[in-house]
Each structure stands twice: as structure tokens, then as C-alpha cells.
Amino acid sequence: MSHLSIKDLHVYYEGVETLKGIDLEIPDKSIVAIIGPSGCGKTTLLRSINRLLELSSDVKVTGRVEIDGENIYDPKADLISLRKKMGFLSQRPFPLPCSIFDNVAYGPKIHRMDADAINAVALSLEAGSKVSQNRKEALANLVEICLKKAGLWEEVKERLGSPASRLSIGQQQRLSLARALAVGAELILGDEPTSALDPISTKQIEEQFKALSSQYSIVMVTHILRQARRLADYVVFMYLGELIEHGPAEKIFNSPEKEMTRRYIKGDMS
Ligand SMILES: Nc1ncnc2c1ncn2[C@@H]1O[C@H](COP(=O)(O)OP(=O)(O)O)[C@@H](O)[C@H]1O
Ligand SMILES: [Mg+2]
Structure with missing residues (x-):
């Protein structure tokens, strides 16, 4: 905190x-x-x-x-x-020109978070969350938790690979929230x-x-x-x-x- x-x-x-x-x-x-x-x-x-x-x-x-x-x-x-x-949500969301998954995974990637760091954020968001020593798996798990916490998971879980720009503005704003959570803001x-x-x-x-x-x-x-x-x-x-x-x-x-x-x-x- x-x-x-x-x-x-x-x-x-x-x-x-x-x-x-x-x-x-x-x-x-x-x-x-x-x-x-x-x-x-x-x-x-x-x-x-x-x-x-x-x-x-x-x-x-x-x-x-x-x-x-x-x-x-x-x-x-x-x-x-x-x-x-700190995570920042502006009046209009600015998704990155990549997939829904990559938008959320971007922060942990540029901050070079390793599997332990990724697991730590996942655990802080969801006590008892599954952890993995495999970085790719840990990241996929974290992306899912962040999208759930942002209230977007159910709407996007079948199309994580599709461009974030196709989401509605409301969905994009919840994606911004998920992105903030993913770096442990x-x-x-x-x-x-x-x-x-x-x-x-x-x-x-x-x-x-x-x-x-x-x-x-x-x-x-x-x-x-x-x-x-x-x-x-x-x-x-x-x-x-x-x-x-x-x-x-x-x-x-x-x-x-x-x-x-x-x-x-x-x-x-x-
Ligand atoms: N980049 C800037 N350069 C010069 N003046 C600015 C700039 N940004 C905001 N202002 C001025 O500062 C004041 C406060 O602006 P702002 O913080 O945007 O207020 P609010 O969000 O409450 O509407 C306003 O008078 C605005 O015109
Ligand atoms: Mg203002």
C-alpha cells in the first residue's frame, strides 16, 4: 500500500x-x-x-x-x-496499438519483471492466486487476474489476441485500469x-x-x-x-x- x-x-x-x-x-x-x-x-x-x-x-x-x-x-x-x-486514467483511454493481452502484459515486460515479480503482483491482487516459475505462464495468469479485477475478463476472454482498438471506449477504459494493476500500481x-x-x-x-x-x-x-x-x-x-x-x-x-x-x-x- x-x-x-x-x-x-x-x-x-x-x-x-x-x-x-x-x-x-x-x-x-x-x-x-x-x-x-x-x-x-x-x-x-x-x-x-x-x-x-x-x-x-x-x-x-x-x-x-x-x-x-x-x-x-x-x-x-x-x-x-x-x-x-501509480496508474493513470485520462479522460479518454489510449490503448497501445497491439492486442488486448499485450496491452496488459506491456508494463510487466518493459519493467522487465521476472516470474517472481509477476507472481508477487498476482498474489497481491488475488490472495491464493496460482503462481508459476515459468514467466510466460505467470504473465498469462497475471493478465487474467488484472482483466478480472478491471471487470473486463468475461467480455474479452475469447479474443485476447484481437486488437485493443476494436474495444468500445468503455472497455478500453477498463483495459487502462487492468494495465495499471499489472505493474503493481x-x-x-x-x-x-x-x-x-x-x-x-x-x-x-x-x-x-x-x-x-x-x-x-x-x-x-x-x-x-x-x-x-x-x-x-x-x-x-x-x-x-x-x-x-x-x-x-x-x-x-x-x-x-x-x-x-x-x-x-x-x-x-x-
Ligand atoms: N499547459 C498549460 N499551459 C498554460 N496554462 C495551462 C496549462 N494547463 C492548464 N493551464 C491553465 O491552468 C488552469 C488550471 O487548469 P486545469 O488544471 O486543467 O483545471 P481543471 O482541470 O480544474 O479544469 C487553467 O486556467 C488552465 O487554462
Ligand atoms: Mg481538468
């Missing part, structure tokens, strides 16, 4: 301060919803957690994002092993992960998140208050780059402390 802690995080785009000092402890084994109006910095916060921001040009980040006490912004940090602890980050999905696919992702939250932490951005109410154990409300209020979902939705939170929850603020 990975623990995530954010300390005095500031993000500047082209010199403009977009995150204005965020301090947040992410509770373990829960679903955390980041809510707030469009443009308030939800995506920026989420992407800063796994250092995805640096892909874009003029960005400056100060502060700390600690995964199990290790600062991901430390120049000496082992970015590859830290990123391995313990923290799932989702940026409005259901925004491109139809209601049934949305419900499927929500159900998998619920099931996984007994074991993992899930941090998701959503602008749909109803979804936050359905799913979140913990809510983080942001406004104009600041963290206005955070706490157990029950408290934020029923008795928020700040007037601004109250107005947003009531729907007085878009």
Missing part, C-alpha cells in the same frame, strides 16, 4: 501561479474525489502527482509530492519505480475517467473503483457532483488554484465549513 502526501505544492505555467500551495494527505484505501469548477487546477494537481506536467513546456513546480516518504520531485528520485506505483489516478463514457460503462468503472478501494487508493477528478456523492470516501474542493476544504465526503456534502464549498455543493457555482 502506497501512501501519498502533498506538501506546499505550487505550479506555475509560464510564470502564472496555477496551484497556490497545496497541502494534502491522501487517506489510504479510499476513493478521493477532487472537485471544483472548470479551470480551478484539478487536472494540474492530479498530473503533478506523477510528474506528468513536465511533458508540457513552461512549467515550474515547487514543493513536495511524497510517495511512501519519497519526494517524486527530488532530482535523485527513482522516477520509474515511483511511477510504477497501488494508487490509481483518474482525470474525469468516465467523462467520455456512456452511463452503463460509467457504472462499470465506478463499480470496479469501489471494489478496488478496499485495497488501493483511488484519486479521481470529477466535475460531476453526483458521481462524487456516489463514490467518494473523501472529498477535496478546489477553487482558483487553492484547496478550499477537504474532509470525509459525509462532512463536505452535509456540513461544509466554508461558505464557498457550501455554494458549490448547492450548485450555485458552475
Whole structure:
């Protein structure tokens, strides 16, 4: 189980301060919803957690994002092993141009996980899972477990070799989830992960998140208050780059402390 802690995080785009000092402890084994109006910095916060921001040009980040006490912004940090602890679901899934099986097997392959490492992930996902000293068998077993945990196995088990691009968007998003689980990610980050999905696919992702939250932490951005109410154990409300209020979902939705939170929850603020 990975623990995530954010300390005095500031993000500047082209010199403009977009995150204005965020301090947040992410509770373990829960679903955390980041809510707030469009443009308030939800995506920026989420992407800063796994250092995805640096892909874009003029960005400056100060502060700390600690995964199990290790600062991901430390120049000496082992970015590859830290990123391995996190899976990222974007608004639209991006399957790799290969088969369903290979999409899930890709992570363990590029991370050069041996049979023991593959078995360890399988066992962490499913206690009592079968193990194999044969790497190929171990991998096939892990792919199956990940697809089951992502709620996709029954729909794809007869066509693991067919291109992932033929899956529906909803199925592709569950495939993204399976891919994250396959490298042993313990923290799932989702940026409005259901925004491109139809209601049934949305419900499927929500159900998998619920099931996984007994074991993992899930941090998701959503602008749909109803979804936050359905799913979140913990809510983080942001406004104009600041963290206005955070706490157990029950408290934020029923008795928020700040007037601004109250107005947003009531729907007085878009
Ligand atoms: N790469 C970027 N370069 C410059 N400004 C950006 C960039 N990404 C986001 N912004 C700006 O930062 C602010 C926060 O954006 P974002 O984190 O995407 O908000 P949200 O996800 O809450 O809608 C917005 O004003 C947005 O225009
Ligand atoms: Mg966003």
C-alpha cells in the first residue's frame, strides 16, 4: 500500500501561479474525489502527482509530492519505480496499438519483471492466486487476474489476441485500469475517467473503483457532483488554484465549513 502526501505544492505555467500551495494527505484505501469548477487546477494537481506536467513546456513546480516518504520531485528520485506505483486514467483511454493481452502484459515486460515479480503482483491482487516459475505462464495468469479485477475478463476472454482498438471506449477504459494493476500500481489516478463514457460503462468503472478501494487508493477528478456523492470516501474542493476544504465526503456534502464549498455543493457555482 502506497501512501501519498502533498506538501506546499505550487505550479506555475509560464510564470502564472496555477496551484497556490497545496497541502494534502491522501487517506489510504479510499476513493478521493477532487472537485471544483472548470479551470480551478484539478487536472494540474492530479498530473503533478506523477510528474506528468513536465511533458508540457513552461512549467515550474515547487514543493513536495511524497510517495511512501519519497519526494517524486527530488532530482535523485527513482522516477520509474515511483511511477510504477501509480496508474493513470485520462479522460479518454489510449490503448497501445497491439492486442488486448499485450496491452496488459506491456508494463510487466518493459519493467522487465521476472516470474517472481509477476507472481508477487498476482498474489497481491488475488490472495491464493496460482503462481508459476515459468514467466510466460505467470504473465498469462497475471493478465487474467488484472482483466478480472478491471471487470473486463468475461467480455474479452475469447479474443485476447484481437486488437485493443476494436474495444468500445468503455472497455478500453477498463483495459487502462487492468494495465495499471499489472505493474503493481497501488494508487490509481483518474482525470474525469468516465467523462467520455456512456452511463452503463460509467457504472462499470465506478463499480470496479469501489471494489478496488478496499485495497488501493483511488484519486479521481470529477466535475460531476453526483458521481462524487456516489463514490467518494473523501472529498477535496478546489477553487482558483487553492484547496478550499477537504474532509470525509459525509462532512463536505452535509456540513461544509466554508461558505464557498457550501455554494458549490448547492450548485450555485458552475
Ligand atoms: N499547459 C498549460 N499551459 C498554460 N496554462 C495551462 C496549462 N494547463 C492548464 N493551464 C491553465 O491552468 C488552469 C488550471 O487548469 P486545469 O488544471 O486543467 O483545471 P481543471 O482541470 O480544474 O479544469 C487553467 O486556467 C488552465 O487554462
Ligand atoms: Mg481538468
